[in-house]
Amino acid sequence: xxxTLDRVRTNALRALIPPPRLNLANWIExxxxxxxxxSATPGRVRLWPFxxxxxxxxxxxxIERVTLMKSVRVGLSTLISATVASYVANEPSPILVxxxxxxxxxxxxxxxxxxxxxxxxxCAGLLSDDSEEGGRNTLMSRRFAGGSLKVVAAKxxxxxxxxxxxxxxxxxxxxxxxxxxxxxxxxxxxxxxxFGNRKIICGSTPTDxxxxxxxxxxxxxxQRVFEVPCPSCGTFAEILWRHIEWERGRPETAAxxxxxxxxxxxxxxxxxxxxxxxxxATQPEVQGHVGFKLNALxxxxxxxxxxxxxxxxxxxxxxxxxxxTFVNTILAETWRETADDLDETNLAARAEPFGLEAIPTExxxxxxxxxxxxxxxxxxxxxxxxxxTVLILGSSVIWGRPTDDSSWxxxxxxxxxxxxxxxxxTLRVDATFIDSGDGGVTDQVYAFAKPRLSRRVFAIKGxxxxxxxxxxxxxxxxxxxxxVGVDSAKAQLMSRLKHGTxxxxxxxxxxxxxxxxxxERRVVRYSRGRPVRRFERxxxxxxxxxxxTTYGIAARQMISTNPDQREAELGTxxxxxxVVRRAPPRPGSLPAYRI
Numbered sequence: 035x036x037x038t039l040d041r042v043r044t045n046a047l048r049a050l051i052p053p054p055r056l057n058l059a060n061w062i063e064x065x066x067x068x069x070x071x072x073s074a075t076p077g078r079v080r081l082w083p084f085x086x087x088x089x090x091x092x093x094x095x096x097i098e099r100v101t102l103m104k105s106v107r108v109g110l111s112t113l114i115s116a117t118v119a120s121y122v123a124n125e126p127s128p129i130l131v132x133x134x135x136x137x138x139x140x141x142x143x144x145x146x147x148x149x150x151x152x153x154x155x156x157c158a159g160l161l162s163d164d165s166e167e168g169g170r171n172t173l174m175s176r177r178f179a180g181g182s183l184k185v186v187a188a189k190x191x192x193x194x195x196x197x198x199x200x201x202x203x204x205x206x207x208x209x210x211x212x213x214x215x216x217x218x219x220x221x222x223x224x225x226x227x228x229f230g231n232r233k234i235i236c237g238s239t240p241t242d243x244x245x246x247x248x249x250x251x252x253x254x255x256x257q258r259v260f261e262v263p264c265p266s267c268g269t270f271a272e273i274l275w276r277h278i279e280w281e282r283g284r285p286e287t288a289a290x291x292x293x294x295x296x297x298x299x300x301x302x303x304x305x306x307x308x309x310x311x312x313x314x315a316t317q318p319e320v321q322g323h324v325g326f327k328l329n330a331l332x333x334x335x336x337x338x339x340x341x342x343x344x345x346x347x348x349x350x351x352x353x354x355x356x357x358x359t360f361v362n363t364i365l366a367e368t369w370r371e372t373a374d375d376l377d378e379t380n381l382a383a384r385a386e387p388f389g390l391e392a393i394p395t396e397x398x399x400x401x402x403x404x405x406x407x408x409x410x411x412x413x414x415x416x417x418x419x420x421x422x423t424v425l426i427l428g429s430s431v432i433w434g435r436p437t438d439d440s441s442w443x444x445x446x447x448x449x450x451x452x453x454x455x456x457x458x459x460t461l462r463v464d465a466t467f468i469d470s471g472d473g474g475v476t477d478q479v480y481a482f483a484k485p486r487l488s489r490r491v492f493a494i495k496g497x498x499x500x501x502x503x504x505x506x507x508x509x510x511x512x513x514x515x516x517x518v519g520v521d522s523a524k525a526q527l528m529s530r531l532k533h534g535t536x537x538x539x540x541x542x543x544x545x546x547x548x549x550x551x552x553x554e555r556r557v558v559r560y561s562r563g564r565p566v567r568r569f570e571r572x573x574x575x576x577x578x579x580x581x582x583t584t585y586g587i588a589a590r591q592m593i594s595t596n597p598d599q600r601e602a603e604l605g606t607x608x609x610x611x612x613v614v615r616r617a618p619p620r621p622g623s624l625p626a627y628r629i
C-alpha cells in the first residue's frame with residue numbers, strides 16, 4: 035500500500051530528473067487549434083509577442099512562479115488552457131487548476147478545455163472519459179498516462195486536501211476569498227511542496243488596491259512590463275492610459291503620445307509597434323518569480339482600438355462603479371478607494387423636487403426594496419433611467435407584525451399601486467426584492483413571493499463577500515430565492531453616494547432616511563494575516579434605509595424590458611401598461627448586473 039511518505043519520496047526522485055525543455059510558444063503555434071465557439075479566430079493559434087514572452091517563462095524550468103496581472107482582450111485565458119494542454123501532452127504531471135467557483139470550474143472544462151483538446155490533434159483523446167473502465171474520472175477530475183488533472187473551486191477549499199500536484203494554475207485569484215478553512219491560495223500552494231520542480235502560475239484582473247491578491251504577488255515578482263518602440267524616435271516605452279489623447283468630443287481620434295519625443299502616434303502604427311515589443315523586468319534582482327503586467331492598450335483586436343477604449347472611458351467616467359471596472363479590466367490597475375466619508379447632511383442638501391407624486395420624465399422603471407423588521411416593513415421606491423441613474427423617489431413604513439396576514443395584505447396593496455408618468459402613461463412596480471434573512475419570518479416571505487412571481491416579487495437573501503455577483507439564483511430546491519451580494523452592491527452604492535453621480539434624492543425623504551443610508555462604513559481588517567474588506571455599522575445607527583435601497587437597486591436586474599419599448603409605452607396617454615406574465619428566470623439565466 036502506497037503511503038504518503040512513499041509518494042513524497044517518489045516526487046522527490048522525479049524532481050531530480052529535469053524534464054526535457056519544451057518551447058511552449060512553439061508547441062502552441064505548431065500544434066494547438068481553437069474550435070468554433072471558443073475563439074473569434076478558430077483554427078491554428080498565432081501568439082502575439084507579449085503572449086510568447088509569457089509562454090517562454092512558463093516553459094522555463096528555472097522559473098518556479100509566474101504571475102499575470104492582466105486586462106481583458108489580451109488572450110491570456112486561452113494561454114492558460116494551452117498551458118494545461120501542453121503539460122498533459124508533453125510533460126504528464128499531477129496538475130491542479132483552481133478557479134473561484136464551481137460554476138467557473140465547470141465552465142472552464144466544458145467551454146474551454148474539452149473543445150480545445152478535441153480540436154487539437156496532439157491532445158485528442160488524452161482526457162477521454164474512462165469512467166466505465168475504472169470509475170476514476172469525473173467532469174473535473176481526470177487521469178491520463180503519467181498524470182492527473184483536477185479542476186477545483188476556491189469556495190470549496192476542503193477539496194484541496196487530497197491532492198499533491200506539481201503544476202498549479204490559478205485564474206482570477208482576486209475573486210477568491212478566505213473561508214473558515216483558510217486562504218485557498220495558500221492551501222493550493224501547499225499542495226505543491228513535495229515537488230522540487232513545481233510550477234505555480236496565477237493570474238487575475240486586479241480589484242481593490244488594499245486587498246488585491248494578484249497585485250500583492252506581482253509586487254513580489256521581477257515586475258515585467260511590455261514596452262514597444264516609438265515609430266518616430268525608436269525609444270521603447272510602456273503604453274499607459276496617460277499617454278492616450280484624443281480631440282475633444284472625438285474619441286475615435288485617440289492616439290499614443292510618445293513620452294520621449296512627444297510625437298503623436300496614430301492607431302495604424304500599433305500592430306508594428308506590438309510586433310517589435312519586448313518585456314522588461316523592472317526588478318531584475320528577483321529570481322525564480324516572473325511577473326507580467328499587461329493592459330488592453332496593446333491588444334490588436336478591433337474592439338480594443340484606442341478609439342473604442344477612449345469611448346468606453348468617456349461612457350464610464352461619470353459613474354464611479356463603471357470607472358472602477360474600466361480601471362480594473364481594461365487598464366489592469368488596482369482601484370484605490372478614498373475614505374468613506376459620507377455625511378447625511380450633505381446628501382440631504384442634494385435633494386430635488388420630485389417624488390412618487392411628481393415622477394421625472396427620465397424615469398422608465400420602478401423597483402421596491404423591502405426590509406422586514408419584527409413590527410414593520412420598510413419600503414424604498416426607486417426609479418431607474420435609461421442610463422441606469424437611480425432616483426430614490428420615496429420611502430414608507432407599513433406597521434404590523436410580519437406574522438399577521440393583514441400586514442402582508444397591506445404590503446400587497448402597496449406593491450399594486452400605480453403612478454402617472456409625465457409622458458401620459460402609467461408606472462407600476464416592475465420588480466420587488468423582499469428580505470427573507472430573518473429566520474423568524476422566512477417562510478412567510480416565501481409564501482408571499484411565490485404566487486406573485488409573475489409580478490416579479492422575489493424573496494431574497496443577502497450574502498457577504500465582495501467577489502460575489504450582485505444577484506444569483508439560489509440552488510435551494512422547491513423555492514425561488516435570489517441571493518444578493520450585499521457587499522458588492524453596497525460598495526457600488528457607496529461609490530455613487532461619495533462621487534455624487536448616478537444617484538438622486540427626492541425632497542420627500544426625511545432626515546432619518548439619510549442617517550440610515552450612511553449607517554455603515556467600508557473598512558479593512560486583518561484576518562489570518564490578510565487584509566479583508568468589510569462593512570461595519572456605525573454604533574447607534576439603524577440601517578433599514580441602506581438595506582432596502584440596496585435591494586431596490588439590485589432588483590433592477592430582474593427587469594428585461596427594453597428602454598425603447600418602455601419609453602414608447604409611457605408615451606401613450608391614457609393607456610395603463612399591462613402586467614406582462616412571464617415565467618420566473620430559470621436557474622443560471624439571471625442577467626448580469628449592469629455596472
